[in-house]
Each structure stands twice: as C-alpha cells, then as structure tokens.
Amino acid sequence: RSHNCGELRITDTKETTDVKLAGWALRPRVMGDVVFLPIKDGQGTTQLVIDAKECSAEQLENRKKLVQIASSITPESVIQVAGTVRPRPENMVNREQATGEIEVVVSDLTILNKAAPLPISLFDSTTQTTTEELRLRYRYLDLRRESMQRNLQMRSKLSLAVRQYLHGVGFTEIETPTLFKSTPEGAREFIVPTRSHGKFYALVQSPQQYKQLCMVAGIDRYFQFARCYRDERGAVDRQPEFTQIDLECAFTTAEEICSIIEGAVTVLWTAAGLPLPAVPIHRLTYEQAISRFGSDKPDMRFGFELEDVSDIFKSTTVAQLQVHDDIHQQPSAGLANRYRKAVMGFNASGLGATSNRKVSELIDTLKKHVKTPFLPLHFSNSTWRGPMAASLSEEERFAIYQRFNVNEGDMVFLAAGPWEHAAQTLGRIRLEAASRLQKKGLLTIDPNEFKLLWVTDFPLFERSELEADSQPGSPIQLQSSHHPFTAPHPEDIDRIESEPLTVRGLHYDLVCNGVELGGGSIRIHDAALQKTVLQNVLKLTGDKLQSFSHLLEAFSYGCPPHGGLAIGFDRLVAMLVKANSIRDVIAFPKSTTGRELMTDSPSTVSDAQRSEER
Numbered sequence: 001r002s003h004n005c006g007e008l009r010i011t012d013t014k015e016t017t018d019v020k021l022a023g024w025a026l027r028p029r030v031m032g033d034v035v036f037l038p039i040k041d042g043q044g045t046t047q048l049v050i051d052a053k054e055c056s057a058e059q060l061e062n063r064k065k066l067v068q069i070a071s072s073i074t075p076e077s078v079i080q081v082a083g084t085v086r087p088r089p090e091n092m093v094n095r096e097q098a099t100g101e102i103e104v105v106v107s108d109l110t111i112l113n114k115a116a117p118l119p120i121s122l123f124d125s126t127t128q129t130t131t132e133e134l135r136l137r138y139r140y141l142d143l144r145r146e147s148m149q150r151n152l153q154m155r156s157k158l159s160l161a162v163r164q165y166l167h168g169v170g171f172t173e174i175e176t177p178t179l180f181k182s183t184p185e186g187a188r189e190f191i192v193p194t195r196s197h198g199k200f201y202a203l204v205q206s207p208q209q210y211k212q213l214c215m216v217a218g219i220d221r222y223f224q225f226a227r228c229y230r231d232e233r234g235a236v237d238r239q240p241e242f243t244q245i246d247l248e249c250a251f252t253t254a255e256e257i258c259s260i261i262e263g264a265v266t267v268l269w270t271a272a273g274l275p276l277p278a279v280p281i282h283r284l285t286y287e288q289a290i291s292r293f294g295s296d297k298p299d300m301r302f303g304f305e306l307e308d309v310s311d312i313f314k315s316t317t318v319a320q321l322q323v324h325d326d327i328h329q330q331p332s333a334g335l336a337n338r339y340r341k342a343v344m345g346f347n348a349s350g351l352g353a354t355s356n357r358k359v360s361e362l363i364d365t366l367k368k369h370v371k372t373p374f375l376p377l378h379f380s381n382s383t384w385r386g387p388m389a390a391s392l393s394e395e396e397r398f399a400i401y402q403r404f405n406v407n408e409g410d411m412v413f414l415a416a417g418p419w420e421h422a423a424q425t426l427g428r429i430r431l432e433a434a435s436r437l438q439k440k441g442l443l444t445i446d447p448n449e450f451k452l453l454w455v456t457d458f459p460l461f462e463r464s465e466l467e468a469d470s471q472p473g474s475p476i477q478l479q480s481s482h483h484p485f486t487a488p489h490p491e492d493i494d495r496i497e498s499e500p501l502t503v504r505g506l507h508y509d510l511v512c513n514g515v516e517l518g519g520g521s522i523r524i525h526d527a528a529l530q531k532t533v534l535q536n537v538l539k540l541t542g543d544k545l546q547s548f549s550h551l552l553e554a555f556s557y558g559c560p561p562h563g564g565l566a567i568g569f570d571r572l573v574a575m576l577v578k579a580n581s582i583r584d585v586i587a588f589p590k591s592t593t594g595r596e597l598m599t600d601s602p603s604t605v606s607d608a609q610r611s612e613e614r
Contacts, residue, residue, distance in 0.1 A: 001080075006044020010101040012085045019104060021046060022080040022112070024144065025073045033063075035070040037106075039079065042149050047088070047103040048081060059107075066109050076115040076122065076144070082108040132583070136597040139588055151585045154272065155573045159225065161271035162245060162264055169260065171221040171247060176210035178203060178227060183547045184540065187230040190240075195612060203229035206566060208483060209551055211248040212523055215562040216554045223247040225569065233594060237515070237571055237582050240594050244518075245572075248564030254508055254522055257563055258454055261510060261518070264567075265452065272576040277452045281510075285457040287337055290420060294344075294427020296458070299514030300451045302443060304430045306423055309414070310343045312399040318391050320375055321416045335459050335502045337419055344422045345404065345414040348433035350442045352378040353409030356385065362436070363387075369432055372425045375414040379406050431514070447578065453511045460488050460496075460505035461537065477539070482507055484533055486521040487563075493529075500537050510567065517572055520565025527555035 002020045012019075023041035033052035038045050050070045052063040073079065083106040094100030120130050120138050124147045127135075135142040142148060163173070182189055182202035192201040204210075207226045214222045226246040232238065245264075249257065262279045269276050289298050292305050313321045323341035352359050356378075363376050363386075377386040377400065384397050392400075404412050413429050415422040437443035464477035478500055480486065488496055489504035496503050506522035524530045531552055534540045540548075570582040583589040590596055 004043040005039055005041040005046045006098055008046060008085055008099050008102050008104070010087060013087050013102055017085045018082070019085055020080070020082050021048075021104065023078070024115075025075065025077050025079045027075045028070050028073055030067075030071045033067060035067050037070050037073065039081065040144075040146075042153070044098055046099045048083070048106050049103050050106045050109070062107075066106060069109055069111065070106075073111065074115050074117070076118060076141075077111055078113040078115070080110045080112055081106050133591065133597060136583075136589070136591055139598045143587065148584065151573070151577050151579060152587060154577050155585055158268055158271050158573060158576070159569075161267050163225075165264055165267040166223045166247065169221075169263065171223040172219060173224055174214060174219065174222050175224055176204075176207040176214075176226070178229075180204040180210075181547060181550075183209070184544045187232055190229050190231050205230050206244065207246055208485065211246060211564060212485065212551070212559075212562065213554055215248060215250045215523075215525075216557065216559045219250075221247070221249050222564075226566070231594075233592070237574070239570065239582060239586065240590055242582075243569040244566040245569050246564070246566045248562060250560040250562045252522075252561070252563050254456070254506055254563065257520060257522075257565055258508060261565060261567070268572070268576070269450075274450070274576065275448075277450050281452045281454050283454040283456060286455055286459065286504075287335065287457065289453075289455050290423045290427075291337075294423040294425070294430055295514070296455055297509065297511045297514055297516045298427075298453070299431065299434070300453060301445050301449055301513060302434050304346050304348055304434065306344050306346045306426050306430070307403065308342050308419075309345045309400070309403060310341075312396055312403065313343045313416075316396060317393070318375075318388055320373065320388065321414065323416050335457075335504055338459065338501060340419045341417060342419040342422055343414060343416040344419070344426055345400070345412055346426055346430060347404035347406060348411045348413065348430070348437070349407065350409050351433050351437060352380060352411040353442070356380065359385075359411070366429060366432060370425060370428050372421065373415065373417075374425055374429060375416075377412040377414070379408065379410045379412070382408070450512055450575075455509045455511055456507070457489065457504045458482065458507040458509070459501065460486060460492075460503040460507075461500045463501075476501075478537060480533075480538065481505065482519065482521065484538060485523045485530070487524045487529075496532065497536055506563070508565070510565075512575060515571065515575060516568075517575070518565055518567030520563065522561070522563035525555060525559040525561050527552045527559075530555060 001022050005021055005023045008019065021039055023039045026038040026040060026045070029036040035050040037048040037050065039048055050063065050066045052060065052067050081104065083104040085102050085104055088101055088103050118141060120134050120141055122141060122144050124145055127145070127147070143152070167173070179192060179201040180203070182191065182200065187205050189205065190203040192203060194201060206228045207224065211222055224246050226244050227241060228244055229241050231240060258281070262281055266276055266279060286296055289296050291308070292298070293300070294306055310323060316322060321343050323343060359378050366376070375386070375388055377384050377389055384392070400406070400412055404410070406412065413426055415425040434443055434445070438445055459481050461478045462481050464479040482505070486505040486507050489506060492503040507519065508521065509519040510517045524533065534545055534548055570586055573585040574582045577585060579585050588596065588598065595601070
C-alpha cells in the first residue's frame with residue numbers, strides 16, 4: 001500500500017498521483033461501463049472508479065476486464081488496487097466523508113480473498129436490528145463496523161494519553177501477577193487448578209494487595225493497566241474480565257490522589273476532544289449525597305433533590321409515615337445519621353401531567369421497579385390524589401404543597417423508615433422519574449454534559465448480606481463497604497470496635513452522570529490495626545484470616561502510609577465515546593451470561609486434561 005483508505009485528500013490531485021490501496025470492498029454500483037466500488041480499512045473509505053468509457057483505445061480492453069471483475073466482487077472481499085487520484089465531479093462530492101472530494105481511477109485490481117455471503121450486516125445503521133448474540137458470535141466481522149473501529153482507536157488513544165501523563169508525574173508502570181491466592185475480598189473468584197494435588201490459584205479480582213506490597217517495597221508511585229477477574233453475571237456495564245487504571249502512592253493524602261486523578265481527567269477529556277470539566281471537581285460526603293439524591297453515585301444533571309420532611313409528619317395518623325426515634329440511643333459522632341429514622345420526599349415536577357389511569361399504571365410500574373415501600377401523591381385539579389392522600393390531614397397536605405412548591409401535574413413521593421433506606425428508595429424513583437420525563441420531552445438532560453463529582457467519607461462497614469440467614473439474637477455480621485484495607489477516618493478510629501457502623505472510611509469515589517468511574521482510599525498501613533479490622537470487626541478466623549498473613553507480615557517490616565485509586569477503563573471509554581455498553585469498547589467481550597460466543601467458551605475439557613488436575 002502507498003496510502004490507507006482514509007488518507008487521500010484533494011491536495012493529492014494537484015499532481016498526477018499514482019497510489020496503491022488495499023482493504024475490504026463494499027457493494028459495487030454498476031452503471032453500464034462504469035463501476036463505483038468503495039474500499040475501506042480501519043482508517044476510512046475511498047471511492048474507486050473503474051471507467052471503460054473515458055479511456056484510450058490501448059486501455060479499453062483492460063478497463064472492460066476490470067469492470068467485469070469489479071461487478072462480480074462480493075461485499076467484504078479483500079482487494080488490492082492501483083490507480084490515479086482525481087477530484088470528484090462537484091455534484092458527487094461527499095462533504096461528510098473525509099475522502100469525499102476525491103476518487104481513485106483504477107488501473108489494476110486484484111482480489112486477494114473473496115468473501116462468502118455474510119451472516120450479519122456490517123452497516124452501523126443495522127446495529128440495532130442485529131442481535132447482540134449474533135454480533136458477539138461473529139465478532140471478527142462486527143469489529144469491521146466504522147463505529148467499532150472508532151471506539152477501539154479512541155481506546156488506544158486514551159490509553160496512550162493517560163500512560164504518558166502518569167509517567168510525567170513520576171509513576172512507574174509495574175505488571176503484577178494474574179494468578180493469585182484465593183482471599184475473601186467479596187466477589188466470587190475464578191479458581192485455577194494446578195498440577196499440585198488440591199492446590200489452586202485464583203485469578204486476581206484486582207491488584208489491591210500487590211500494589212500495597214509495592215509500597216512496602218519502596219516503590220513511590222505505581223500504576224498499571226490491570227486486568228481483573230470477577231466471576232459475576234454480566235450487565236450493561238460489567239464483564240467477568242475487565243481493565244482498570246490502577247495506581248498507588250506512598251506518603252500521600254486523599255487530596256493528593258484526587259488532584260492526580262483530576263489531572264488525568266483533563267488529559268483524557270482533551271484526548272477525546274471533549275470540553276474540559278471544571279477542576280477541582282465538586283465534592284460531597286456520602287451523607288450529603290444520600291440526603292440530597294438518594295444515591296452514593298448521584299446524577300446531578302437534573303434536580304429533584306430529596307428533602308427531610310419528618311417535621312411535617314411528627315403527629316401523623318398515617319402508619320406508613322410514622323417514625324419514632326429514640327435519640328438517647330443514637331451515637332453522636334461519625335455516621336450517626338445512619339441510625340436515624342426519617343420521612344424523606346421529593347417532587348417529580350410534571351410526572352403526573354397525564355390521565356389518572358396512566359398515573360395509576362406508572363405507580364404500579366414503580367412498585368415493581370423499586371420493590372421497597374413508598375407513598376405517591378399526585379396533585380391534579382387542585383386536589384391531592386393517591387392511595388393514602390385522603391388519610392393525610394389538611395395541615396399535612398398544605399405543608400407538602402408549600403414545602404415542595406407543588407404545581408398542577410406534579411407528583412410527590414414519600415418514604416419513611418431508617419434514613420439511609422428511605423433516601424435510597426426515593427433515589428431509585430428519582431432516576432426512573434427523570435427517565436420517563438426525558439422520554440416525554442418534559443425534562444432535558446444534555447447528553448454532552450459531564451457532571452463529575454467526588455463522593456467522600458463512606459461508611460467503613462455495612463451489615464453483611466449473610467446476616468439475613470443468621471439466627472435471631474446473633475451478633476451483627478459486618479462486611480467492608482469497599483474492601484478491608486481502607487483506613488478509618490482519624491476522628492472515628494476510637495469507635496472501630498464499639499460502634500463500627502458509624503465509622504467513616506478515608507474512601508473516595510469518582511462519579512460522572514450517575515456512574516461510578518472509579519474509587520480508592522487511603523489504606524491501613526499498620527499491621528495491628530489491619531489485624532483488628534480483619535479479626536475483631538469482620539470476625540475472620542482460621543484459613544480466612546490466615547490468607548492475609550503475608551500482608552500483615554509485610555506491614556510489620558516498615559510500611560509507609562499510602563493510598564491509591566482504580567478507574568474502570570472500559571466504563572470510562574464507553575462514557576467518552578457515548579457507547580450503549582462497555583461491550584462496544586472491548587474487542588472480544590463476554591456476553592451477559594459470561595460466555596465468549598465466538599469460540600463457544602467456557603467449554604469442556606478432555607478426561608486426560610482433567611486427570612492432570614489430580
């Protein structure tokens with residue numbers, strides 16, 4: 001090749017330019033003695049012309065032969081051509097195509113590989129009509145789509161940009177092992193058999209322990225593009241194997257880590273050609289995010305903020321809104337708000353601007369979607385409507401009207417109970433309400449706006465998912481909110497054993513438009529404190545506790561204070577290229593059920609292979 005298929009421009013026609021191109025042929029357009037044949041590669045598309053009319057007598061026989069060959073080419077056949085660049089006629093210029101001002105008059109054409117009829121269409125306009133299963137089954141064809149080529153090229157560009165940035169601010173790129181020890185870090189692991197009887201590796205869920213050990217080893221600033229593995233069912237934004245930008249710093253602070261990441265954000269958005277977000281990035285504590293938006297990863301591109309309306313219902317007769325707080329039994333520091341009971345509410349302005357029947361259908365749908373109790377109130381014809389509207393006192397109805405600045409067609413949603421649960425219930429309804437209003441054209445959310453946010457001061461611990469299976473009267477079972485290596489907030493450390501659910505962690509999440517892009521923390525670097533968390537708070541014993549012995553021993557030999565963060569690279573790229581799924585920015589992803597459909601894996605293995613495990 002002399003050029004790729006997206007390279008030639010009108011300036012290449014100023015002198016007679018002989019070129020050689022190679023790529024995949026699109027469907028030819030035959031117009032008598034003239035054939036128009038687009039040729040594409042990963043860089044773009046160029047129009048080829050085989051013209052048996054405008055040529056000399058010496059060229060005529062060859063041109064007719066070329067017309068015959070070009071007319072018979074099947075789409076996606078691999079071809080090689082030689083020819084001359086010329087300007088397109090003015091009425092045939094394609095301003096939307098980078099090469100749209102030129103065409104190549106073909107003097108020689110070779111079919112390198114004739115394509116069989118394709119099992120899927122490769123035009124981007126057919127992406128929505130081709131099932132994802134078929135796209136993944138024929139991924140090597142699906143990747144030829146122009147949009148997929150752009151996505152993968154942008155992924156490469158972003159990877160290079162952030163690598164250069166991190167090297168420039170003193171980071172060392174270090175690869176850590178994929179085969180690791182099985183440890184109780186939360187997600188289900190992929191277990192790898194070995195030739196040693198009864199001995200197994202686990203694929204790393206993240207390089208968390210290895211990067212902390214790099215800090216013990218005296219590596220001041222570490223990073224890598226880490227491959228991580230978690231045996232969990234897929235979703236739009238999840239994969240069983242994924243990539244994260246992983247970094248760790250010694251002798252650092254949360255503010256320094258956030259500043260480093262804000263620099264990376266600037267570099268990434270610049271590489272993507274997007275308007276730069278404001279830095280420093282806005283910050284909210286976990287408590288503020290839950291109180292205002294009902295989520296620890298709030299989408300702040302629209303309002304519908306929550307309010308605590310407990311004062312309105314302190315004397316209510318509606319059982320669903322009655323909350324009784326014994327303030328004398330509540331802790332007074334840290335995340336004491338988690339113990340508080342409250343009535344929370346918000347106004348989804350305009351959501352009820354429809355018929356009463358459709359409002360009832362909407363409420364039924366929300367109940368299936370949210371699955372936790374809430375109370376909807378619909379203001380229509382200057383009257384409150386809803387399942388419990390008539391049970392509210394006149395004073396309560398008027399107070400709601402004033403507090404939420406209610407207008408005709410508004411819907412107010414209330415939820416009562418433990419503050420955290422009530423707010424999170426409304427947070428889910430808030431997102432659903434915004435989605436419905438957006439579809440109806442009553443709420444505008446700019447798809448090109450990126451609202452970035454740091455969420456800090458998360459709970460260090462939460463009730464374990466296993467607690468529901470425990471016996472009545474059993475001690476509370478706890479799990480780490482993120483992982484067991486996050487350092488407690490210095491102001492709360494004295495309550496880490498007595499009131500662990502009120503302890504804040506030095507954790508920080510980077511959120512954009514309601515999506516968690518990454519998270520990190522300042523780590524525990526003291527062996528005694530780390531053992532207290534594992535043994536006394538999380539109640540790890542036996543083999544589970546022993547699985548962390550290498551880390552505890554390493555900390556005892558002089559571990560510096562350290563912290564870091566990991567950004568989900570697949571998710572970040574998907575957001576920046578506006579992909580519908582992270583599968584659209586990964587070359588060979590797994591399906592939602594965790595299968596690799598192209599090679600039909602995972603698959604069975606032979607008895608001989610299985611015997612080697614034993």
